[in-house]
Amino acid sequence: MRRAGFFVSLFCLAVLSFLFESSMVSFPLFLILGLTALSLDRSFNISFFLFLGGLVVDSLRGMPFGSTPFFIFVTMLILFLYEKYFGSRDIMVIIVVFLIAVIIYSILLSYSLLQLTIVGFILLIVSLISMFLIKRGIILR
């Protein structure tokens, strides 16, 4: 039931990101959504859905077909290898790897670096506040 809810939420967010990313905003919404979803659930269904979703984004934005799923799975492969050889799932490593992937993806596929910087800065502040709250035991106890 919980898994179904996760999938439905992911589907709705993906459709919204298709629409906004291909028209109004120049920010890699689907890549971030895909990486976050895969870091939470690495099942075949989610992977397959994100693979298809990546192809949809590439088609709608007129980008080289297959580049978005390629970026998603290369990033996940890097994370996987890190976990295998260092034996840890450090949240900071995940954030840094995601950040680098998003920046490279944005530069290579003509996303707006201005929008990326603004949203990146907001996300950084939110994640720092979240980490502080987690450490203090205020949230996620």
Added chain:
Amino acid sequence: MRDIQKENRIFRKRNLTYILIFLVLSSLFYFYRNSSPVSFFQETLFNIFSTPREAIYNLGRKEKNAGTLTLKKQNEELIKKLADYELMKRDNEAYKSQFDEATDYSQTLLAAKIIGYLGDAKYPSSFVINKGKKQGVAEGMAVVSKKFLVGKIIKAGDNYSVVTTPVNTKFSTLAKLTDTNANGIVSGKNDLMVFERVVITDILKKDGIVVTKGEVNENGIGILPDIIIGKITSVSKNETEPFQSAEVLPVIDYAKLTTVFVVKSM
């Protein structure tokens, strides 16, 4: 304990297999991105998402301040008039009449809606429009808005096309200055354009209007002459070098563009 470890190992191995399979598939799709099944998939998606994308793109693109809108329109009109005036002054009015020119253009223009963009909203590197090969659009065609150059078609699908703007680093076209007739090449540099390869003896001045020189091929496809590209903001000149250059800013407000016109043929 050993069972849990074994289970974890199997689970991890399975995950790695998924990742590798999808990675290989993505690479295959990338290498065969110009094949017909991929084009069919892209066309179908474009058709499905075309209407909502157009609606979303148009959101927030209306000027809120009526005063600003009027001033911007007046500014555009003045620049257009100045370019027209200088061109007419230089050439013979009999065969260079703007009225005749406008009549020729209107016969070959195809209206298209912008449904997406790449890059910054203010200076996008590309646009996606809702007209393609089925409506007669072909690669290399110029895209205009009033008398201003919006870009050039670089990819045409059946029902959509990708337009590269003059600020795109992949864009370049022959250009000239309206008042001094200095010739050169305009190429994109992300958020501005550079008017380069202008011989040092020619006169380049600030606020000069740069227009296209014309690049039409034997099929009548290409960029027509005298379409306004932008305005010179600064000139870079060194007497020891054979060429000079100038920075050019686009005159049209890309962020507010919703409808453009494809120049199908002369």
